[in-house]
Amino acid sequence: MHYELEGKVALITGGAGGIGAATCRIMAESGARIVVADIATDRAEAVAADLRASGHEAIALTLDLGSEDSIRAMYRATEARYGRLDIVDNNAALLTADQAQRDGDIEHMRTDDWDAAFAVNTRGTMISCREALRLMTPARRGVIINTASNLALQGNVIQAAYSASKAAVIQMTRAIATSHGKLGIRCNAVLPGLTGTPSALAHLPAELRETVEEETLTPGLGAPEDIAHLVAFLASDAARYITGQAMAADGGTSVHVPGYARLNRFFNGVAA
Numbered sequence: 001m002h003y004e005l006e007g008k009v010a011l012i013t014g015g016a017g018g019i020g021a022a023t024c025r026i027m028a029e030s031g032a033r034i035v036v037a038d039i040a041t042d043r044a045e046a047v048a049a050d051l052r053a054s055g056h057e058a059i060a061l062t063l064d065l066g067s068e069d070s071i072r073a074m075y076r077a078t079e080a081r082y083g084r085l086d087i088v089d090n091n092a093a094l095l096t097a098d099q100a101q102r103d104g105d106i107e108h109m110r111t112d113d114w115d116a117a118f119a120v121n122t123r124g125t126m127i128s129c130r131e132a133l134r135l136m137t138p139a140r141r142g143v144i145i146n147t148a149s150n151l152a153l154q155g156n157v158i159q160a161a162y163s164a165s166k167a168a169v170i171q172m173t174r175a176i177a178t179s180h181g182k183l184g185i186r187c188n189a190v191l192p193g194l195t196g197t198p199s200a201l202a203h204l205p206a207e208l209r210e211t212v213e214e215e216t217l218t219p220g221l222g223a224p225e226d227i228a229h230l231v232a233f234l235a236s237d238a239a240r241y242i243t244g245q246a247m248a249a250d251g252g253t254s255v256h257v258p259g260y261a262r263l264n265r266f267f268n269g270v271a272a
């Protein structure tokens with residue numbers, strides 16, 4: 001699949017991770033020059049080296065999305081290297097096993113865990129958007145894609161901090177679309193459902209996986225490429241009339257009454 005991104009400079013945060021690396025590859029194959037930014041410098045270098053080995057242009061930068069200085073340094077380095085910035089995919093998030101394990105319901109929430117989720121997922125993404133806009137506004141062009149989650153749309157018994165931090169990302173996306181649309185800048189959010197990346201599947205209890213699979217309307221769970229294709233499409237001019245949207249790629253998990261997919265068998269005789 002080709003998304004006509006020839007010559008564009010695309011920065012992907014968390015570019016060394018599952019969805020991020022898939023996005024780097026699909027955008028590179030569509031002609032973009034790639035900045036792979038990640039807290040895991042070695043893995044970011046490996047993703048960039050892999051792209052270069054396939055004939056694409058890519059560099060790696062170290063980024064800690066929890067640090068304003070680090071975010072600003074990433075943008076300075078991107079500008080110094082390429083002199084332009086067309087696409088930012090804010091994909092990095094705090095997804096450590098420790099954080100995921102402690103991030104439960106509000107009654108048991110440790111304030112530090114709440115703050116940690118917001119420090120990276122919301123504050124870091126906001127600073128990244130701000131620095132991107134400061135480069136894109138004078139050029140009167142640019143696309144920002146923020147990664148939220150389908151968990152930002154519905155109540156849950158776990159990950160209250162993560163979900164709230166991602167819901168704020170959706171609202172930030174609408175604010176940017178509103179303030180900067182006339183300046184030639186589009187901003188959309190993608191909302192992945194459970195997607196087969198190591199960090200998502202590593203510590204997922206079997207009951208939870210089964211529940212999500214049952215509520216997923218498509219035959220299987222998504223792969224990193226399923227999210228990356230949506231990001232690349234939104235980054236392309238083919239999506240020039242789309243801004244301020246929160247688009248789920250979650251196999252329809254978030255669009256139906258929970259439990260009703262199973263009842264299809266009862267009412268319509270359709271086997272799951």
Ligand SMILES: NC(=O)c1ccc[n+]([C@@H]2O[C@H](COP(=O)([O-])OP(=O)(O)OC[C@H]3O[C@@H](n4cnc5c(N)ncnc54)[C@H](O)[C@@H]3O)[C@@H](O)[C@H]2O)c1
Pocket residue numbers: 013014015016017018019020037038039040063064065066090091092093094095120147148149150191192193194195196197198199200
């Ligand atoms: N995989 C899923 O099921 C799923 C579902 C909903 C939303 N998402 C979202 O998709 C995005 C990517 O998820 P993934 O499954 O590919 O995760 P992943 O763990 O495979 O990749 C995340 C990447 O972000 C990097 N990272 C973590 N903290 C960072 C920081 N402070 N600064 C810079 N980089 C940092 C990690 O090193 C990693 O390479 C995240 O925003 C996540 O919340 C994923």
